Amino acid sequence: MSEDKELHKLEKKWASRMERFTTPEPTREQTFMLLDNIRNQAVEEQPQDMRAELEQLQKSRTRLEQMFDLLASQWTFYGMRSWILTAILMLILTISVYGNDPGESGFSLWLKGMSFLMIILIAYAFRPRNEGNATLEELSYYPLIQQMFARFVIVMGVQLILALPLTFFLLGSASTMAYIFGTFTPLFFFGSVGFASTFWLGGSAGTIITSFLWFMQILLDGQVKSFSLFRLPESDWFMLANVFLLLLSILLLWSIVLKREKAGQ
Amino acid sequence: MLDEQYMTELASGNESAFDSLVFRYHKPLFGYLYRLLHDEKQAEDLVQETFLKIYQEGKRGFIPEQFKPWMYKIATNRCKDYWKKASTKREFVAEDIYDNPSQVYHIIDHQIERKWMMESLNHLSLDYRTALYLRFYQDLKYEEIAMTLEIPLNTVKTRISRGLNQLEKILQENEGKEERKYE
Numbered sequence: 090m091s092e093d094k095e096l097h098k099l100e101k102k103w104a105s106r107m108e109r110f111t112t113p114e115p116t117r118e119q120t121f122m123l124l125d126n127i128r129n130q131a132v133e134e135q136p137q138d139m140r141a142e143l144e145q146l147q148k149s150r151t152r153l154e155q156m157f158d159l160l161a162s163q164w165t166f167y168g169m170r171s172w173i174l175t176a177i178l179m180l181i182l183t184i185s186v187y188g189n190d191p192g193e194s195g196f197s198l199w200l201k202g203m204s205f206l207m208i209i210l211i212a213y214a215f216r217p218r219n220e221g222n223a224t225l226e227e228l229s230y231y232p233l234i235q236q237m238f239a240r241f242v243i244v245m246g247v248q249l250i251l252a253l254p255l256t257f258f259l260l261g262s263a264s265t266m267a268y269i270f271g272t273f274t275p276l277f278f279f280g281s282v283g284f285a286s287t288f289w290l291g292g293s294a295g296t297i298i299t300s301f302l303w304f305m306q307i308l309l310d311g312q313v314k315s316f317s318l319f320r321l322p323e324s325d326w327f328m329l330a331n332v333f334l335l336l337l338s339i340l341l342l343w344s345i346v347l348k349r350e351k352a353g354q
Numbered sequence: 355m356l357d358e359q360y361m362t363e364l365a366s367g368n369e370s371a372f373d374s375l376v377f378r379y380h381k382p383l384f385g386y387l388y389r390l391l392h393d394e395k396q397a398e399d400l401v402q403e404t405f406l407k408i409y410q411e412g413k414r415g416f417i418p419e420q421f422k423p424w425m426y427k428i429a430t431n432r433c434k435d436y437w438k439k440a441s442t443k444r445e446f447v448a449e450d451i452y453d454n455p456s457q458v459y460h461i462i463d464h465q466i467e468r469k470w471m472m473e474s475l476n477h478l479s480l481d482y483r484t485a486l487y488l489r490f491y492q493d494l495k496y497e498e499i500a501m502t503l504e505i506p507l508n509t510v511k512t513r514i515s516r517g518l519n520q521l522e523k524i525l526q527e528n529e530g531k532e533e534r535k536y537e
Contacts, residue, residue, distance in 0.1 A: 096515050100489070103518050107490040109471040112388040115398075120380045123398075124373060127406050131413070 163239045172243065200272060200319045204279040205303050207248060211283030212296040214240045234288070234345065241284045248276055267322035274331040274338075275318055279303060281338035288345050357421030364412035372409055375421075380405075382492055383429060389475075389487050390433050400436060404429045422494060423501035430484060430502065474524040482517030489514055 115123075147155060164172060282302060287295030306318050318334060320327045355374070363371030383404060387397040407428050418424035475483060481503075488494045488502060499510045 092511070092515075096511055099515060099518050103521075104490065106471065107486075110389070110475060110491075112385045113394060114381050115384050115401075119398075120377055123380060123402060123405065124376055126402055127376075127409055130402075130406055131409055 207279040208299045278334040281341045285341040361417045365415045423498040426502040485513035
């Protein structure tokens with residue numbers, strides 16, 4: 090308090106002395122000129138529509154660059170740490186599901202584990218984050234659907250990057266193109282179900298539906314073998330089941346594209 | 355009308371609200387920048403840059419909580435950018451002005467006391483000077499200075515009090531030198 094009083098006294102003492110340092114003052118005409126200059130400069134410098142400018146910039150970029158931008162924006166928005174955690178989680182679960190049982194039965198188990206992992210990761214990658222989706226939708230050039238698809242591609246991409254070498258590692262010389270196909274299809278199927286159901290019904294409902302499908306599959310797999318989606322190449326119905334899954338996945342993804350086109354008309 | 359209300363008007367498209375702000379603050383802002391830069395042309399340029407920024411932000415819909423500290427913050431930052439960009443340290447600016455007597459006389463109106471005050475203020479560090487200018491010449495409250503310079507309230511008080519004490523010492527030294535000169 091006393092410091093404040095002292096400061097007050099000091100200021101009072103200096104108030105008149107400070108007046109000795111005066112400066113030139115702009116005239117009224119100079120103020121009018123200043124206003125004119127600012128308005129002219131603002132017209133020259135300031136883009137009227139930030140969105141239009143962004144769209145113009147995007148148009149000047151190649152398709153590949155645009156796709157890269159989209160993926161990079163998702164990577165940046167969710168952060169490096171978030172995506173690395175996704176990859177680490179995938180790796181840990183993959184190894185733990187596989188356990189110490191290499192060979193064909195291990196592969197089957199591993200495939201089931203990987204597809205379940207896909208459900209978890211879809212839920213994780215599409216989790217709400219500070220209404221970020223809505224913010225990005227407003228601010229960014231990319232529509233929400235494109236951003237969701239970019240995240241789907243990242244999850245699938247990371248999954249496949251991890252899954253393919255592990256297929257060779259698990260099966261060694263037994264690894265064939267059929268095994269690789271048999272690995273990709275169920276993963277793609279559960280990824281597509283997760284993505285499509287999230288798109289149509291929202292994040293929570295999407296996760297519940299996909300998880301339900303996966304648990305049903307595990308349940309049926311033990312009881313009714315003919316309904317199994319996780320088939321080994323040795324199975325008679327291997328090719329048919331996988332082609333069916335692939336077609337179903339494409340149809341699910343296509344439903345999103347169709348909805349977009351319909352909305353655009 | 356309050357400054358913030360003018361900004362709201364500007365954000366809603368009323369261009370004349372900006373004119374009112376310019377008419378209200380052209381002189382004080384020019385005075386502040388002139389005291390910092392000691393260069394009429396440069397002060398004019400930075401005044402223009404500051405108002406341009408205010409205009410653009412207003413058009414974009416930004417309304418500051420308190421206009422005055424926000425405006426002086428923009429001006430102070432523009433000044434710092436200028437010093438950085440031009441690599442012209444303020445000491446050099448201060449020296450230049452004394453090398454050019456006509457400019458000095460223009461500012462101080464041939465009055466030795468004013469010259470002393472100006473010299474003495476120039477010997478203070480930029481931190482002390484900005485705090486003193488904002489308090490004595492721009493009539494900002496302590497809280498507003500704290501917002502402008504982005505420093506705590508107590509630091510503002512310390513800077514003003516220490517700045518004034520240092521100024522006193524410098525003036526006394528200058529006085530002593532002048533007296534010795536005539537002895």
